[in-house]
Amino acid sequence: MARTDLPVTKIMRAGHDLSAALPTPAIADGHAFVNNGRRMIRIKNANAAARTVTVQIPGEVEGQPLPDVPYTIPADDGDVLIPPLPAIYNQAGGKVFLDYSDPAGLTVQVLELPAG
Secondary structure, eight states: OOOEEOOEEEOBTTBOOTTSOOSEEOOTTOEEEEOOSSEEEEEEEOSSSOEEEEEOOOOEETTEEOOOEEEEEOTTTEEEEEOOOHHHHOOTTSEEEEEESOOTTEEEEEEEOOOO
């Protein structure tokens, strides 16, 4: 699978306008982004059907793989914010991997909180 890296939008201390369209359409091969602990994923669904976005969880416990985490994005303007905790969600290279059940109608944005 050839994932595409997502750009990062930094949230200004003055706030962030949530009414703007999200900049990146979801794609069949999935997305990735470097997670520094201050980044969140925002996903909107303009489709008439709910969609599932799965965040891959690396690692295992006692030889058993940890289950990936699915998030349901409601139909017709569903808007979900996912805070991927680095200790759980980060792959070996520090990236988070996103998979889409069906990318039609989904748009994605990575938001980064200000430092300090």
